[in-house]
Amino acid sequence: MSSNDRQMNGQPRPNCFLDHLELPPARKDKQRLARLRAAWKASWEEGGFLYQRWEELYQARHASWHELAAWIKTAALFGGLSLIVMMVDTAGDIASAALKGLNDVPATSAGDGSGLWGTVDHPVRAFLADQAAHLAVAPAALYAFWQLTGLLGLVGGFFGNAGARIAWLLFGIGSLAMIWTAAPIGGRAAATGLAALMWALASIFALRGLTLRPIVHNHPPQYQFNPALHLHATLPAPAPAGDDLGPDNVHPLQR
Known part of the structure; x- marks a missing residue:
């Protein structure tokens, strides 16, 4: 056994110091942060996840409801339903407080x-x-x-x-x-x-602006009707050239 393998102070000396070396926590955090930064940049590059979502959101201004992305429709519906629930709950509280206040109004003289x-x-x-x-x-x-x-x-x-x-x-x-x-x-x-x-x-x-007169909308017709008469005539086929001289049984006179 070589001198490198001898015991020092009663403990065996390790064969390789790098085998038992651990990275400090600060370096691990830096590596993790670097990976997150690289993933964030990659998602904003053309074809990335966030890049595509941003393009869909940008195009939603000029698109109809049927052309919107599914996630935009879901977010809009969820937000609208949440707003309606909040408004209904608030309106219920207000109506309850108003009715309670009306019920607690002290009696007044009838005059x-x-x-x-x-x-x-x-x-x-x-x-x-x-x-x-x-x-x-x-x-x-x-x-x-x-x-x-x-x-x-x-x-x-x-x-x-x-x-x-x-x-x-x-x-x-x-x-x-x-x-x-x-x-x-x-x-x-x-x-x-x-x-x-x-x-x-x-x-x-x-009742400002209310009228009982019927409102007549004069709009030009969206289609135009043009009556026309079409006559279909069948013309006879032209006769052969030999028929112009008459039938074949007519012969010139001979002496």
């Missing part, structure tokens, strides 16, 4: 019914208070909801919303019915007529 507005407003308050006695809701909440419906119908109808205009029409019809029912018998017709005039004046703004 004495004096003045033009009191002539219209007092029967509505009296009707809602009488109906609320049979319902699990406060009269003030019904009155606040009635006011909110009229306000939304007026504002939404001014901006041309069809649903708001339908709500405005139902609001007016319901208000006239409540006034006719709860107004004093002697002034019932006057109170209802006054309310109808007020509602008609407010409808100038709520």
